[in-house]
Amino acid sequence: MKTNKQIILVSRPKGMPxxxxxxxxxxxxxxxxxxxVRVRTLYLSVDPYMRGRMxxxxxxxxxxxxxxxxxxxxxxxxxxxxxxxxKAGDFVSGQWGWQQYTVTDGxxxxxxxxxxxxxxxxLGVLGMTGLTAYFGLLDIGKxxxxxxxxxxxxxxxxxxxxxxxxKIYGCRVVGIAGSDEKISYLKAELGFDECVNYKKSGLxxxxxxxxxxxxxxxxxxVGGSVSDVVMQLINKGAxxxxxxxxxxxxxxxxxxxxxxxxxxxxxxxxxxGFIVGNYAPRFQEGVSQLAQWLAxxxxxxxxxxxxxxxxxxxxxxxxxxxxxxxxxxxxxxxxK
Amino acid sequence: MKTNKQIILVSRPKGMPxxxxxxxxxxxxxxxxxxxVRVRTLYLSVDPYMRGRMxxxxxxxxxxxxxxxxxxxxxxxxxxxxxxxxKAGDFVSGQWGWQQYTVTDGxxxxxxxxxxxxxxxxLGVLGMTGLTAYFGLLDIGKxxxxxxxxxxxxxxxxxxxxxxxxKIYGCRVVGIAGSDEKISYLKAELGFDECVNYKKSGLxxxxxxxxxxxxxxxxxxVGGSVSDVVMQLINKGAxxxxxxxxxxxxxxxxxxxxxxxxxxxxxxxxxxGFIVGNYAPRFQEGVSQLAQWLAxxxxxxxxxxxxxxxxxxxxxxxxxxxxxxxxxxxxxxxxK
Numbered sequence: 001m002k003t004n005k006q007i008i009l010v011s012r013p014k015g016m017p018x019x020x021x022x023x024x025x026x027x028x029x030x031x032x033x034x035x036x037v038r039v040r041t042l043y044l045s046v047d048p049y050m051r052g053r054m055x056x057x058x059x060x061x062x063x064x065x066x067x068x069x070x071x072x073x074x075x076x077x078x079x080x081x082x083x084x085x086x087k088a089g090d091f092v093s094g095q096w097g098w099q100q101y102t103v104t105d106g107x108x109x110x111x112x113x114x115x116x117x118x119x120x121x122x123l124g125v126l127g128m129t130g131l132t133a134y135f136g137l138l139d140i141g142k143x144x145x146x147x148x149x150x151x152x153x154x155x156x157x158x159x160x161x162x163x164x165x166x167k168i169y170g171c172r173v174v175g176i177a178g179s180d181e182k183i184s185y186l187k188a189e190l191g192f193d194e195c196v197n198y199k200k201s202g203l204x205x206x207x208x209x210x211x212x213x214x215x216x217x218x219x220x221x222v223g224g225s226v227s228d229v230v231m232q233l234i235n236k237g238a239x240x241x242x243x244x245x246x247x248x249x250x251x252x253x254x255x256x257x258x259x260x261x262x263x264x265x266x267x268x269x270x271x272x273g274f275i276v277g278n279y280a281p282r283f284q285e286g287v288s289q290l291a292q293w294l295a296x297x298x299x300x301x302x303x304x305x306x307x308x309x310x311x312x313x314x315x316x317x318x319x320x321x322x323x324x325x326x327x328x329x330x331x332x333x334x335x336k
Numbered sequence: 337m338k339t340n341k342q343i344i345l346v347s348r349p350k351g352m353p354x355x356x357x358x359x360x361x362x363x364x365x366x367x368x369x370x371x372x373v374r375v376r377t378l379y380l381s382v383d384p385y386m387r388g389r390m391x392x393x394x395x396x397x398x399x400x401x402x403x404x405x406x407x408x409x410x411x412x413x414x415x416x417x418x419x420x421x422x423k424a425g426d427f428v429s430g431q432w433g434w435q436q437y438t439v440t441d442g443x444x445x446x447x448x449x450x451x452x453x454x455x456x457x458x459l460g461v462l463g464m465t466g467l468t469a470y471f472g473l474l475d476i477g478k479x480x481x482x483x484x485x486x487x488x489x490x491x492x493x494x495x496x497x498x499x500x501x502x503k504i505y506g507c508r509v510v511g512i513a514g515s516d517e518k519i520s521y522l523k524a525e526l527g528f529d530e531c532v533n534y535k536k537s538g539l540x541x542x543x544x545x546x547x548x549x550x551x552x553x554x555x556x557x558v559g560g561s562v563s564d565v566v567m568q569l570i571n572k573g574a575x576x577x578x579x580x581x582x583x584x585x586x587x588x589x590x591x592x593x594x595x596x597x598x599x600x601x602x603x604x605x606x607x608x609g610f611i612v613g614n615y616a617p618r619f620q621e622g623v624s625q626l627a628q629w630l631a632x633x634x635x636x637x638x639x640x641x642x643x644x645x646x647x648x649x650x651x652x653x654x655x656x657x658x659x660x661x662x663x664x665x666x667x668x669x670x671x672k
Contacts, residue, residue, distance in 0.1 A: 261596070264607060
């Protein structure tokens with residue numbers, strides 16, 4: 001009998017989550033029945049949107065239930081299969097979340113071709129975060145050659161893909177990030193034209209200097225006062241895809257600031273919230289295009305991989321202090 | 337030699353304009369030269385957007401210049417013509433603004449057919465405000481039968497057309513207005529399903545009660561705290577055309593309040609500013625459709641007409657205290 005370590009949500013965080021909101025449990029894995037597979041987790045994904053699901057109220061998606069395993073993206077390897085579509089050794093991705101194994105009927109597993117890209121790409125550039133960048137920028141932002149694109153959370157998994165796609169489309173790309181190390185990486189390795197560090201004083205001037213022709217697209221991952229600054233620089237006809245508001249997810253006081261309506265009005269500008277799930281019918285298109293850019297080295301990426309299942313909550317909390325550059329992952333076990 | 341009374345902007349208002357910001361002057365009309373016409377003003381339009389043009393800074397359109405006649409929509413009658421396209425007695429509309437006459441080359445005059453609708457309709461339901469309602473609601477709002485449409489400034493020239501078009505499209509229409517008299521008119525005469533008076537306490541509950549299925553489209557003419565309330569009720573996929581922010585135009589302190597981004601994000605909702613000028617290539621389509629609805633009595637309208645050129649500033653200021661129901665106009669002279 002195999003044991004399965006799992007992480008359960010035991011209480012809803014107020015503000016920043018703490019380790020007390022989670023409980024590690026050990027359960028016994030069920031047998032693999034007819035038409036089922038057992039998958040061993042290789043990598044877990046930790047993503048800012050999961051914070052919203054830890055609350056009671058409405059967010060992008062329904063809240064997590066208390067006393068259940070925390071759901072989220074994962075990559076694994078099939079250990080045992082009684083399902084005709086899978087065999088032992090296959091690599092798969094799915095949403096089984098923060099546990100070492102899953103026994104499932106396979107309906108929500110997707111096979112990964114390990115020769116196309118590293119396995120972890122299925123959780124990042126060729127997975128949810130890459131698709132989020134792809135659809136948010138292209139479908140809402142509609143970048144045109146010569147336009148200026150500002151992306152906040154630029155060194156995050158979504159932001160760094162947004163910036164690189166915008167470069168492919170011929171835009172001037174300005175990133176907002178929280179450390180000089182991240183900024184060096186974005187400029188030297190990923191081709192961002194300019195970056196500003198929002199933790200330094202003088203953001204309004206630094207950003208205005210970086211955007212001498214104003215801002216045509218603002219891809220917003222962070223919200224709050226950083227976004228207030230960007231909104232002062234938008235051009236007529238600007239588009240603002242709202243992808244995330246990470247600066248607010250752990251904030252307990254109401255989110256108040258300058259209202260954006262007048263800026264949108266006088267600039268005939270568009271602001272639109274979205275989640276990647278809205279584009280599910282077009283995922284295949286997005287993955288194909290991203291894989292092509294990746295193969296052509298027009299898109300590069302980096303990851304922050306934390307080893308050890310027991311470090312999953314720590315990896316998750318690190319998202320909110322900006323400890324990751326690129327996709328944040330937890331390595332749970334080695335492929336065989 | 338004819339004299340021409342004009343109203344000049346002499347200083348930029350701080351907050352609510354006063355009569356001191358304007359000066360009445362008497363000038364001598366020039367002769368009508370070859371290819372020119374002289375038009376006598378019948379009606380002047382006063383519109384909230386004109387307040388933005390009295391400021392120095394960027395608004396929808398360039399600011400008015402100091403010491404010049406205040407530009408704005410007007411309807412008039414040709415008194416003398418040396419232009420091949422116009423003859424004495426023709427009715428025309430244009431942007432010659434707050435003066436009793438204009439002598440012009442006719443390039444920016446539009447002939448009005450007095451048999452199609454009352455002359456003043458060219459400034460309202462078949463003019464700028466009707467077109468604003470038409471394009472903002474249909475192009476950005478995209479109403480679907482059965483959806484709930486909330487319109488603020490519902491008893492204004494734009495709002496009352498928005499509500500009636502939404503009814504034609506099969507929507508539940510909820511208006512927000514500032515007096516019980518306006519509300520009675522909107523419900524009894526224009527077919528609004530429900531209306532709430534924002535000047536009474538308990539707006540959040542009243543609006544929630546009026547929108548049991550939430551809000552799919554919020555056509556915003558007012559901004560500020562009224563809009564904050566509506567934003568709490570939006571549904572997934574909501575659309576928010578931003579047409580005006582009249583509650584702010586005379587406000588001197590910064591416009592702060594709850595940020596809308598998170599509401600837009602968790603609802604995959606769209607907020608878009610626009611001005612009617614964006615749709616200039618489609619004006620003919622809009623006027624034709626509006627005229628058809630008007631003839632079929634599917635759209636009705638009312639006007640608030642103030643008599644006397646000297647009352648133009650007063651009529652304009654009345655917009656900000658909600659003294660008008662429907663289009664606010666100044667009657668300057670009688671047609672002949």
